[in-house]
Amino acid sequence: MFSSFFRRVDPFAVLAVTVPLAIYLLTLAPSVTFFDSGEFITAIHSLGTAHSPGYPFFVNYAKPFTWLPFGNIAFRVNIATAVSAAAACYGAYLLVLVMLPGGDADGAAMPRYVARGCALAAALAFAFSARLWLQSNHDKPYPLVSFIVAVVFWALLRFRTRYDEGEECPHYVYLGAFLCGLATGAHQTIILMLPSFAWLIISKDWRLLGRVKEFLIAVAFGLLGFAIQLHMPVRALKNPLLNWGDPRTLDQFLWNLLRKGYPSDPPVRDLTLLWQQLCAFNVPSEFTWVGIGLLVLGLVVSCRRRRDEVIAYFLGIGTSLVVIVGHFNAQADLIFLTEEFFTPLYLLSAVFIGVGLFWLLRRAVDSIQVEKLTSVPIKVLVLVFTLMLPGTICALNYYENDQHDNYVAFDYATNTFRSLPHNTALFTWGDSGAFPLWYLQGVERMREDLDLLHTPHLVFRWYLDAFPHLFGQSMLRAVPEDAQSAESALKMAVAEQIGRRPVFIDFSTRYSLPFAEYGMQQRGIAYRLIQGGKDTVYPPDLSVWGLYSSRGYTSQMGFRDLDTGKAILIYAMARLEGGEILLRTGYRSPGVEELRLAAAIAPELRGQVEQMLGAYGVR
Template sequence: MRASQSAIFRRIDPFAILSFTIPLAVYLLTLAPSVTFFDSGEFITAIHSLGTAHSPGYPLFVNYGKPFTWLPFGNIAFRVNIATAVSASAACFAVYFLTHYLLKREELVPDLRFSDTFARLCGLAAALAFAFSARLWLQSNHDKPYPLVAFMTAMVFYLLVTWRERYDEGEMRPSHIYLGAFICGLATGAHQTIVLMLPAYAWLILSKNWRLAARVKELALTVAFGLMGFAIQLHMPIRAMRNPLLNWGDPRTLDLFLWNFLRKGYPVEPPDRNLALAWQQLSAFNLPREFTWVGLVLLLVGIGAFFTRRRDEIIAYLLAIVCSLLVIVGYFNTPGDLIFLTEEFFTPIYLLSAVFIGLGLFTLLRLALRNNPVEKLRTVPIKLMAGLLLLVLPSAICAMNYYENDQHENYVAFDYATNTLRSLSPGAVLFTWGDSGAFPLWYLQGVERMREDLDLLHTPHLVFDWYLDAFPHLFGRSVLRTMPERRQSSEVALKLAVAEQIVSRPVFIDFSTRYSLPFAEYGLKQRGICYQLINDGGSVLRPPDLAVWRLYASRGYTSQMGFRDLDTGKAILIYASCRMEAGEILLRMGYRQQGAEELSAAAAIAPELRAQVEQVLAAYGAR
């Protein structure tokens, strides 16, 4: 028994364990404690209800995250955030696994065991460099599907590399290709960007023997296994028939499924391309930003040193970069203000980049140690020194990115949403405009069951019948039903919906709605970060309700948290802008002291508004 246990422990790879546990520990330390902005609230609501998220639906990510909602601690959002931390850690393990596999036959010194130890150390260093890169770390501490896609990308790459080696040995292993095709089909349920890797995968296969493309039986089986994985998409129509809490696009029919899967709900007019925009788009893929310039040099060293032995793997990696840039930059032609969204699509390529950084580390280590006798290299000080040197790069990347990616105090979205709910009268309806203003509210009401007396309506969706169907008590006989989707704008739909609701209940709009569309026909009464519409023709100036500020939680905009993404900054600015607006209204109405206090609060929340605050005070002769 003892002998068998000893054998098991000898087979355990401590470096493999560390490649997963170290990133996971850091991710958990920096994990967001609740819902965040962008797609977070919507993803969590879809996962909780096993529903359908925004296009293209994300059925694999939804089903992957669901078991984590059963954890016995934390709120649902925190549990789903843990799911992403686990998938990101698995992606880091994949870097270690691939790096060590590519180095397993490489000789550092004549001692094979010694060479293998340092190959594992290089794999660990590469895994940690990827773990602490800005892009993956940002995706790891709140709910994102891209780390899961990256992990699956690496597994397919590994399967094809092992298939190639068996092929060279005269052994056919088509099961590796079939399994890889299945994983690719399955990965479409996490994100469709997996298709950008298909040319690279095809190269890994066909570069061994171009005649393989003519094998009809194997090709048919590969496609069949890919379709088997793609069957995860059936989650959407099957669950749509059960009317889950979040049922984006209601994809129960083929037409509605294709509407969701093909992202037809997001028509974007491509901008006129110029050199500045093209460079901005290309810069979304930025290796020095993720791994530093030292990391980029190591990557080039790894490619150069291993090009002869791993030529096809390197060509596949470069092909993945070219295809991604051609599609994301060339075809999508993303507008400048949305380019930040495409940065996440490069996560699988960053994973493969980390692998080649590991190969570069091994190359430099081999050059440094090749003239030393083996007996000297076996000493503990030499091993310890070499190991520490290998960890310099990931340590530096970690130190650079820790402060900005530490979200363990990030309550901005949670507090912004709860403060919004506290602003509303009982039985009110709230119209929102931007996703970050709506999705946290969906999570709080749908998952945490807060303020279920309210109706929260997202203005951009009012043009879709599937969305109106979700509110039969509001839109069962609405005039919106008589207007074809293709002829209706969000602005027109909002005005019609407001006119229908305001006669029977309190109607509120959020800050984004307030400044996206004029409401001259209605009076406005400001309640914190929301505005109540009054059906009086807009002729009366009303003082803001200052009492609501005392109901607000202030963690979200007064903490010294380092994390600041685009919408976090906007939320903080909205708090300040609303207080500045309230202060100016009070000054106009003659309430000088209260107005000055509100303006002072605005400057304290957002110091960048201090100059505007001083101008308003000066205009009214106040201090």
């Protein structure tokens, strides 16, 4: 029985999953990272609601991985993302086989291993692309969306094939509709693929538009999948650890689902910005120029038998660019966030790359006899050739995507905690400065004596409700949400807390808002506000630096995203600021040492350090 089972197993399909998964696990982040990581993990751990639009399907998908018996919770959630990314790679493998003429190969004359080798090459090229790899080794919902896109695309291709054979199978369409509804709980960008999916259905037979009954059933299945959104109000009634927007009421649910908490008035775009936004979809960067050549070849040769699939691919690109570029209109410093939305399109690009590679190989071996194609040397030669592109992409991206020693966010959060005395109220500003703290306190149960207050949320009533012991009788409640700014809310909250307990702000808050009415003492990368001390210069407390873990900013790892680089620079800038204060107050020797350490952490500050030393007469 077992031998019969193993004979039916496709080893290429197994490799399409296991090879990416193995590489992802080797390069997996060991703990929390920056951006949305700490917030996602906290929501997953507590089955709560993340930032708009809530991500209920991603939360429920990753939750079972938190029960793994090894690693911390963040590491387990990162494994969940790696698994979903490996599954998406299998989706690319499966689609290549479906797209090739005759299913597995072009007639009986071509050995099956050639088609499967090309499908494996496409899957691995997608696996090692910079975008998917970056999303696979820490918690991200986009690989899960990509996997669903692949399954829906496959289901609709099956629907078209069966329709050509004279057999109507609407259950494939119903499956696709259900998965699209479900995928809105992973990320709403699944909506951008709906025109492509609709085209695959109606282009087969325009008379299908008159099938009202089947259309209503498909809508019902879509709504059934969309019902995953009910997770948010149901769980909000249980007051989970992370309950973004508190969506227990219809108004708050729609506020979260429709992303009403984000700015709605985008600034004006110029041609330079438009070009930068369009370049967020960058196929050469993901697959190299050789991959571009194979993609173009695959699209051209597919136009004869798979014209509607090619049109569906371009519809997906066009819709995504119109909505992401035209509607979102991200500014230059935020364009990198929109790059993640194109991951499903990179999956489809990899599929056509596999088709182009197959056509190229077929032309190359036309003159070789079929018997020779089945010999071991020829098999090895063909497979080596097919794997050259993914091998090259892997080599190009491995160093920069290797996060196995990325403790920067973890150490940044723990070092912040080590800066704070007991019962402190810490006000944060940026997401990356706040979310790792949320994870460590809420999930890992560190420093539960602290109140971590995120300044941008102080304007929301739902956020104030989460801290009844602080804001139950706060004056912040008397100010309407639409009339309150984050800056004024912060000043009001600080004024209410500073007479009762230690009040600290993080580095981002320190340089986002002036605090002229308070004295300020630096403690590492945190700052204590001192009531009534505005005219006093307080030397920095250097003792906390000895408590810090330095691996977060002295590691030689290749991975550097935007906020990882910022965190390392914050350590250096804090040393720089402390050194300047020490020199100004007459503490020459420790001041020089602080400046030297600043230059050691961030060599780009060396010129500024030398200029500062020169201003104080130090060579």
